[in-house]
Amino acid sequence: MHLPLSDMYNQPDERNLLDHMRQGVIGQPLDRPEGPLKVSGTATYAAEWRIDGCVEGVLVLASISQGQVSRIDRDAVLAREGVIAVIADPAMTRRPAQGMAAKAPQQDAAKVEYFGQPVALVVAQTFEQARDAALALPIDYTDADGDPVPFDPAAPGVKVEAPSSSKPVEGGDLDQAMQDAAFSVDVEYDTPGHASAAMEPHATIAQWQGDSLILHGSYQMLSYNVKEIADCLGLSADKVRIIAPYVGGGFGSKLGITHEAVAAAIAARELGRPVRVVMSRQQVFQTVMRRSETRQRVRLAADPAGRLIGLGHEALVSNLPGEKFAEPVTQATEFLYGGENRLLKVEVARISRMTAGSVRAPGEAVGMQVLEAAMDELAEKIGIDPIELRKRNLPAEVPVAGTPYSSRMLTQALEQGAEAFGWRARQDRPCQTRDGDWWIGMGVASAARVNMMVPAKAQVTLKADGSAVVESDQTDIGTGSYAILGQIAGEMLGLPMARVDVKLGDTVHPAGAGSGGSFGAISTGSAVMYACEAIRAKLAKALGCETEDLALKDGMASGGNASPRALRDLLNGEDIAETGTIKPGKTAKAFSQASYGAFFAEVAVHAFTGEVRVRRMTGAFGFGRVLNAKTARSQCLGGMVWGIGSALTEELAFDTRDGHLVNHDLAEYHVPVHADVPAIEVILLEERDAAASPLQAKGVGELGICGAAGAIANAVYNACGVRVRSFPLTLDKILPALPDPFARRADAAL
Numbered sequence: 001m002h003l004p005l006s007d008m009y010n011q012p013d014e015r016n017l018l019d020h021m022r023q024g025v026i027g028q029p030l031d032r033p034e035g036p037l038k039v040s041g042t043a044t045y046a047a048e049w050r051i052d053g054c055v056e057g058v059l060v061l062a063s064i065s066q067g068q069v070s071r072i073d074r075d076a077v078l079a080r081e082g083v084i085a086v087i088a089d090p091a092m093t094r095r096p097a098q099g100m101a102a103k104a105p106q107q108d109a110a111k112v113e114y115f116g117q118p119v120a121l122v123v124a125q126t127f128e129q130a131r132d133a134a135l136a137l138p139i140d141y142t143d144a145d146g147d148p149v150p151f152d153p154a155a156p157g158v159k160v161e162a163p164s165s166s167k168p169v170e171g172g173d174l175d176q177a178m179q180d181a182a183f184s185v186d187v188e189y190d191t192p193g194h195a196s197a198a199m200e201p202h203a204t205i206a207q208w209q210g211d212s213l214i215l216h217g218s219y220q221m222l223s224y225n226v227k228e229i230a231d232c233l234g235l236s237a238d239k240v241r242i243i244a245p246y247v248g249g250g251f252g253s254k255l256g257i258t259h260e261a262v263a264a265a266i267a268a269r270e271l272g273r274p275v276r277v278v279m280s281r282q283q284v285f286q287t288v289m290r291r292s293e294t295r296q297r298v299r300l301a302a303d304p305a306g307r308l309i310g311l312g313h314e315a316l317v318s319n320l321p322g323e324k325f326a327e328p329v330t331q332a333t334e335f336l337y338g339g340e341n342r343l344l345k346v347e348v349a350r351i352s353r354m355t356a357g358s359v360r361a362p363g364e365a366v367g368m369q370v371l372e373a374a375m376d377e378l379a380e381k382i383g384i385d386p387i388e389l390r391k392r393n394l395p396a397e398v399p400v401a402g403t404p405y406s407s408r409m410l411t412q413a414l415e416q417g418a419e420a421f422g423w424r425a426r427q428d429r430p431c432q433t434r435d436g437d438w439w440i441g442m443g444v445a446s447a448a449r450v451n452m453m454v455p456a457k458a459q460v461t462l463k464a465d466g467s468a469v470v471e472s473d474q475t476d477i478g479t480g481s482y483a484i485l486g487q488i489a490g491e492m493l494g495l496p497m498a499r500v501d502v503k504l505g506d507t508v509h510p511a512g513a514g515s516g517g518s519f520g521a522i523s524t525g526s527a528v529m530y531a532c533e534a535i536r537a538k539l540a541k542a543l544g545c546e547t548e549d550l551a552l553k554d555g556m557a558s559g560g561n562a563s564p565r566a567l568r569d570l571l572n573g574e575d576i577a578e579t580g581t582i583k584p585g586k587t588a589k590a591f592s593q594a595s596y597g598a599f600f601a602e603v604a605v606h607a608f609t610g611e612v613r614v615r616r617m618t619g620a621f622g623f624g625r626v627l628n629a630k631t632a633r634s635q636c637l638g639g640m641v642w643g644i645g646s647a648l649t650e651e652l653a654f655d656t657r658d659g660h661l662v663n664h665d666l667a668e669y670h671v672p673v674h675a676d677v678p679a680i681e682v683i684l685l686e687e688r689d690a691a692a693s694p695l696q697a698k699g700v701g702e703l704g705i706c707g708a709a710g711a712i713a714n715a716v717y718n719a720c721g722v723r724v725r726s727f728p729l730t731l732d733k734i735l736p737a738l739p740d741p742f743a744r745r746a747d748a749a750l
Contacts, residue, residue: 639704
């Protein structure tokens with residue numbers, strides 16, 4: 001199906017803009033232009049701005065789980081050296097804003113809803129003075145009204161409801177399909193909560209200029225964050241400016257404004273001077289968005305040929321009372337595999353823990369690892385190769401909905417990944433391969449992540465000297481926005497990267513897409529593309545040729561019968577500035593759009609201790625046009641490393657007596673370190689998806705985590721015969737079920 005760009009993207013009628021992308025800039029593994037600043041420590045992050053008269057604020061966290069603040073003894077700390085103020089405004093105790101909320105989060109005044117919720121801010125001349133006073137501040141509480149909210153989603157009497165953000169998908173009769181199936185699987189898995197654990201903690205410096213607010217902060221979605229902070233403070237959005245040129249990671253935790261931003265703004269207004277608030281690592285863990293834990297039931301029904309006739313995926317997640325967000329666990333299950341009889345459903349338990357929200361690849365990150373582990377169980381029952389089972393069950397259109405696919409590279413990813421990984425050497429049965437004291441096994445899993453485009457704008461200026469400037473409030477959270485947007489402009493205008501200056505992360509620029517949902521590059525990148533096309537049209541007119549005949553290269557313009565001219569001469573001393581705009585069009589609903597891939601893992605399981613080591617991994621990914629091979633590979637690598645963490649080490653541990661987070665720092669929340677990460681191979685598949693974006697590219701930032709943990713879990717089973725249905729796969733879960741460590745082969749061990 002072919003649609004013109006005007007129908008696809010709600011844009012003015014355009015010719016195929018990709019015809020101009022022949023300069024060899026797009027797709028190349030170019031370095032990030034801001035890289036030298038970052039590695040030399042001269043890139044200015046949120047907390048590092050030097051602002052005269054700035055004082056330091058430290059949040060005070062609640063020491064109860066539920067109740068009301070009845071008294072704050074300010075005088076007890078105001079007498080301390082350097083302490084300036086103790087501020088307790090209800091607005092700063094609000095829940096963090098969910099991503100793209102564009103309004104202040106809800107919160108009852110002075111109500112404590114979870115252990116560790118911010119309730120006050122201490123401001124002092126130095127950070128150390130503010131920190132010590134914050135720890136010493138006496139606060140009295142009263143009990144919460146009504147019945148207490150449980151701390152555990154499995155607690156008796158917990159309220160479970162259908163979230164407004166997720167509707168069940170139903171088709172046919174799944175129960176009957178399970179009865180009729182030649183082969184079936186009905187299993188329950190659970191995954192723990194996860195933390196984003198971005199390298200840079202949440203930080204904000206707030207200062208007022210009259211009735212206008214300037215924030216230097218660490219946020220992902222500036223055009224939405226402006227509206228959120230304005231709504232929270234009762235301001236007009238045009239009275240707020242946010243500056244965030246460099247953000248040290250986010251992974252969803254910085255999509256919406258959080259406590260430190262509101263507290264800094266309130267304190268700066270009250271004191272009439274700039275205030276800096278930086279969360280400690282422990283505070284980030286205790287107060288910022290968590291990924292919900294999940295309990296998932298997967299039912300798979302297959303006919304004698306191994307084709308799915310039924311698929312069920314039901315999940316229980318959690319969040320605070322009143323929150324609309326519910327981890328969309330079944331998001332990829334809906335379109336990934338066949339099975340006309342199906343039930344996909346998410347329910348949310350209302351509990352007292354910090355707000356659950358978007359963490360890298362919400363939904364697929366935990367849903368895919370479970371689905372892919374269940375598919376491995378089905379493959380074993382049928383006696384079919386796990387790759388063949390997946391290929392056999394790719395539907396022609398999305399089941400129930402009947403939506404066609406825009407493109408799908410899953411088969412290619414499975415086949416090319418298997419060839420590169422050496423899948424043929426895998427043993428069909430567990431406990432077949434030993435290397436000294438280690439059982440060795442291989443596992444596979446599919447990868448899938450929905451593709452989204454969101455509204456975005458960008459301005460491109462072709463300057464009289466033949467250089468170009470790209471401007472957008474688009475953020476770069478380590479994903480490569482500076483490089484990619486510069487490459488698009490360089491490609492379209494025939495300029496080397498050294499002649500393109502990219503200015504990002506400031507709301508004085510046009511509103512970009514922001515960084516989240518893997519939509520930043522394709523959305524803001526498409527806006528840059530359209531701005532460049534408008535510039536090209538003006539250049540063609542000045543040169544006297546048709547736009548489609550215009551060729552730009554190395555500062556020269558040529559086309560048609562016109563004599564080649566230098567851009568400087570053609571511009572006649574004047575700049576050309578154009579703003580490009582993109583928004584989702586008909587293809588957003590007309591096609592099922594997703595990025596696909598496949599993971600392959602080889603693991604070693606110690607025969608005596610149950611220790612798991614990932615020995616190597618391969619990932620093959622198809623996500624449309626590759627905009628920068630180096631940054632794309634980096635994103636896939638990072639996702640696969642996170643998959644190792646999800647499989648083996650990462651879990652938020654809560655005390656179910658009062659809901660407090662036990663492991664609230666990187667000493668106890670175990671992310672993978674160098675010793676945990678093996679050689680990783682990334683294969684980028686050649687693809688174009690015309691329905692996904694004008695660039696024919698799709699999102700990649702989150703794809704690398706979606707299913708990776710499932711491949712590792714499947715490899716563990718193939719190695720030692722232990723099927724763990726509770727992530728992460730820690731020693732205590734593996735050790736009791738290990739086979740005889742002195743046995744060498746499966747027939748002797750099992």
